[in-house]
Amino acid sequence: MIQEITNPIAIQSREWLTNALLVLMEEKEFKNISITEIATKADLSRRTFYRIFETKEDILVYYIDKLYGEFLQLLNQESDHRFAVTIRLYFQFWYEHRHFLELLRRNEMLPFIMNQYSRLFPEVFQIVKGNHPLAHNTEALSYAMAFSAGGLLSILLKWAEDGMDKTPEEIMQLMEFVFPYSL
Amino acid sequence: MIQEITNPIAIQSREWLTNALLVLMEEKEFKNISITEIATKADLSRRTFYRIFETKEDILVYYIDKLYGEFLQLLNQESDHRFAVTIRLYFQFWYEHRHFLELLRRNEMLPFIMNQYSRLFPEVFQIVKGNHPLAHNTEALSYAMAFSAGGLLSILLKWAEDGMDKTPEEIMQLMEFVFPYSL
């Protein structure tokens, strides 16, 4: 579980630990990385790690959470909240972070993204749902949101599994075929 | 990684270990269950655990894999392969296994299902894709499959997160609203 940290020193330690793990993941498998290693790489004691995170997985959760925060900020800067525009931003955002997705893919941890994803997607839909045809039906809307969120996440994972060779534009073009026939 | 096991004794051990973990998960958190505990509960030595699984997570992966195998078998018994019928079977199947989903939910491990899910869904679509309007466009079809698979999984997870109070029929009724407006 991620604590609420406000102290600048602790924030710095958290960043160091996060960077240390990401650097280590370049060279070796996630499961073979020990907490001792992460702390050493971050020039911190092992004890400090346990004061900030519970497990090394928590570092990834924190990092993904941070990325989603950045994405939400992007969305708020954009004035056009039509679905097509939002989805384009979504794919472009993850394309820019494709290296991180590649790190997850190598370790078969892509589904891991779903943890934070399902928690944060409501916030995204909060922004765009004004246009939604089910805006009047709260329950149906929440399930429609869940469906779309899972669908888009799944597209992202497939894109990543395929090596992210396609550009965001190519994915968008595919989506135009996909949406009308999603089921 | 799950090994290919054919020997009846090894299969029995695998089942014992699986049941032991599921029983232990009734009483305590997954992360607080040690492999020593699982092996003891299964009346096996810890060494035997490591001959069959690499981690305790692998037990869940194996179990989920087994469940999907059962679901595929159900699909093959059904002659009507329209989407609506298939999806109804899907929700009914997981409703019957809602207790297991509840165990995962408690441990915030629902997204875990996605691992095997994304790997096995192509087999499901293999069965039903004859009806699909994109059957001629291989690449678009594979992305449409990914979208639908992720969407359905997401619905399942939301259903489980909400405590699985709704019946499969109620979920199906909601889906009729959701599909036409999924995006």
Add this chain to the structure above:
DNA sequence: CCATCCTTGTCACACTTGTGTCATTTTGTA
């Protein structure tokens, strides 16, 4: 300047993990 709060480092401890080795038990087959 000092008191205080927060963070970190160090040490210690019991426990768990993952693996190697080899004897023992069980299964299936000739």
Add this chain to the structure above:
DNA sequence: TACAAAATGACACAAGTGTGACAAGGATGG
């Protein structure tokens, strides 16, 4: 029955884990 194959158990070991306790360091506000 006897023998080969396979699975298990017992033991050992280095390494890692998670946590408690306490001292030391740095930043902040009065």
